[in-house]
Amino acid sequence: MKKLVAILLIGFLVLFMAGCGQSDAPKQGEAQQPEEKKIDFPTKPVTMIVPWAAGGGTDAVARGLSKAAEEFLGQTITVNNITGGGGAVGFGSGLSAQPDGYTVTMITFELISLPPQGLVPFTYKDYDLLMRVNMDPAALTVHKDAPYNTLEEFIQYAKENPGKISVGNSGPGSVWHIAAGLFAEKAGIELNNVPYDGAAPAVTALVGNHIGAVTVSPAEVQGQVEAGDLKMLAVMSEERLANFPDVPTFKELGYDVAFGTWRGLAVPKGTPEEVRTILADAFKKAYDTETFQTFAKNSGLGLAYLNADDFKAYLDQASVDVAEVMKALGLAK
Amino acid sequence: MDLGLFIDGLVNILQINTLLLIIAGVIGGIMIGALPGLTATMGVALLVPFTFGLPVEQGVSMLLGIFCGAMYGGSISAILIRTPGTPSAAATLLDGYPLAQKGEAGRALSMSIFASFCGGMISFIMMVILSPQISKFALNFSAPEYFALAVFGLSIIISVSGNSVLKGIMAGVFGLMIASIGLDPVSGFPRFTFGFMNLFEGPPFIPTLIGLFAFSEVFKGVEKIVTQAKVEAKITRLLPSRADIKKCWKTIVKSSILGSFIGSIPGAGGDIAAFVGYSEAKRTSKNPENFGKGEIQGVAAAEAGNNGCTGGAMIPLLSLGVPGDAVTAVLLGAFIMQGIRPGPLLYRDHIDVVYSIFAGLMIANICLLICGLLGIRFFARIISINRNILLPVIFVLSIVGSYAMRNSLFDVWFALLFGIIGYFMQRYDFPASPILLALILGPMAESNLRRALIVSQGDYSVFITRPICAVLLFLALLSLITSTIRQLRLQKKMRQEASL
Secondary structure (H helix, E strand, O other), X not given: XXXXXXXXHHHHHHHHHHHOOOOOOOOOOOOOOOOOOOOOOOOOOEEEEEOOOOOXXXXXXXXXXXXXXXXXXXXXXXXXXXXXXXXXXXXXXXXXXXXXXXXXXXXXXXXXXXXXXXXXXXXXXXXXXXXEEEEXXXXXXXXXXXXXXXXXXXXXXXXXXXXXXXXXXXXXXXXXXXXXXXXXHHHXXXXXXXXOOOHHHHHHHHHOXXXXXEOOOHHHHHHHHHHOXXXXXXXXXXXXXXXXXXXXXXXXXXXXXXXXXXXXXXXXOOOOHHHHHHHHHHHHHXXXXXXXXXXXXXXXXXXXXXXXHHHXXXXXXXHHHHHHHHHHOOOOO | OOHHHHHHHHHHXXXXXXXXXXXXXXXXXXXXXXXXXXXXXXXXXXXXXXXXXXXXXHHHHHHHHHHHHXXXXXXXXXXXXXXXXXXXXXXXXXXXXHHHHOOOHHHHHHHHHHXXXXXXXXXXXXXXXXXXXXXXXXXXXXXXXXXXXXXXHHHHHHHHOOOOHHHHHHHHXXXXXXXXXXXXXXXXXXXXXXXXXXXXXXXOHHHHHHXXXXXXXXXXXXXXXXXXXXXXXXXXXXXXXXXXXXXXHHHHHHHHHXXXXXXXXXXXXXXXXXXXXXXXXXXXXXXXXXXXXXXXXXXXXXXXXXXXXXHHHHHHHHHHOOOOOHHHHHHHHHHHHOOOOOOHHHHHHOHHHHHHHHHHHHHHHHHHHHHHHHHHHHHHHHHHOOHHHHHHHHHHHHHHHHHHOXXXXXXXXXXXXXXXXXXXXXXXXXXXXXXXXXXXXXXHHHHHHHHHHHHOOOXXXXXXXXXXXXXXXXXXXXXXXXXXXXXXXXXXXXXXXXXX
């Protein structure tokens, strides 16, 4: 009997280890490289650090992409969720990894919003970028009974009632908080920003008509907009969205606001160029697979590939904009 | 509800491969729940990719199986080794562990599975019949109401204080102080983080829980590892006895209904529901002095409460498209991946899916009852293991459990620190549950108080003029006064008994 219990407990322990997502992937003896390269990479499994929890949007993208990329790398890719500090812990441990290409980090918008707040000792410049994967714009969404039906009416109302419209966002210094700040600045209006613990509670508060608007991504309000509980006034993308062809962009209405969250891949600075090329090629091929494209379409993900150089140029601009808005919102030091 | 559609849904679910998937989900869920550090949310999240290849009814039913299984599973380790497997089981250990120490582990486990089953079924019925009404009610909850709900929850601290109200309040205030660590919820300013990025999101909850309950028990156990006799678990029956059911059924029904309501409010989950159910059972009990010393009603109330959340949390998810708690947030993602968007339109466009989900939840609960009952003999043996083997195993499990949540060694140190704190608290007779309540409810109270004031532009009258909020605050005051009086009277009685 005692033996049985011991076996049970050992079984529990083993399960436990498996559950940690730390289980060593089976080592493959020979690396099958897609092409002839001067350097032999990768010869062992690659780890992808995800700074957000398993089950969230970023985790889903990372898992979808790395699964597709395994075929092109010829190695297993283990996803490791290192969470905490609003992404800071994961970004930090991605940076402190060996710059040998065996640790890839999925970087997200917070990498450019944490440094202006003085919360982290690093910036995106400490990374070598591989590519941008997706970008989701912010959208101004209001309750169906709101007295304004267009962006113009919203701005008019806000001008007549400065600081009276409460705009829900997903937390202080979060991407959607900054989106609202950017909009207010460009439109010359004053809004009452209300931080929630994530986008979902903010949307719930809007559905219950407790606040006046939210500035979260279209995917996060799609269900309620389609049902007619909420109305979307405008989106902060360059062009109209396929899912919402009737919703105008801020740009076409005359407000130069194109803003949103993004995700991308990066390795620590100092990673050899050949290695970066191999990784970038493999992940780009994975990005182009039908599986990943379908996955992105189903989950309402705005795919927006940029190569390393364009991604760098994009971040150079975005990080300056974000820092300025955060100063205006009183979030930056 | 439409019975025809429900039967169609049931036929959909009652196929051998779907049933097998649900059973696998329930068993997996029980294991995940029983292991400290692995929560229902993680279990569901890790299995979501696996369900992509399955038809939506099968995939979602399997995930619901995990959800129900994990809600119950947490109570196994809470009862047997004083380690709540999930935060929702924290209230279960208050009476479950003392029962196990008395050699009645089997009785506690069978009541726990029975109450979990009843909680799940009652909330399932409420979900099927009252979904539109409840979701409308839940939408009335905004920042002021959440604040009032958190204050009401904090007033429970008095009734879980054990022997001394003063020590309970001290522990509660200590918990509130720790809960203020982290980034300020409104301005984003780091408070008491001392430069640790790991503390930005506040003290890590699961490691704190493991430290306070599991590590402290190990440290205490080491002191008498040689002297303490093994506890034998007598298991004479699988179902709870008729006397126990008769004693507890009212508690179970009440707790299940409370759990369903609390589950349906976005942002409040099983942990709060279990404590509210427990406190309500103690308040209305004829023998409140037995609570905390191994009262079977305490186990029943806590478990019916947290499993009541399963159906409750599905209500806003299905009818509004907003998740009721962390698990349903992951489920929302799973639905979307399957090309189905929960919300008001789900009832119009995919009514068949809705009814299949209803049927899946019902079958998952029935599977839970069967698997749980069959498992009792198996689980209960853990307690008869020699303590010098058991304690090191709990120690290792606790270390792995505190690491697993965020893959972080920092969290292991944090858990050990709280193990030491918890050890001294036990030694000097301070209750640990108030810290837990403060950690869950403190941040909820703070951020919602401030959010309410931002929306009202600094006007405090919102807390009185909104009816639900005013009622909740009044209830909190009432509970504070009555439970203090009762608790003081109890202490006096106990002191008199002690001096006799």
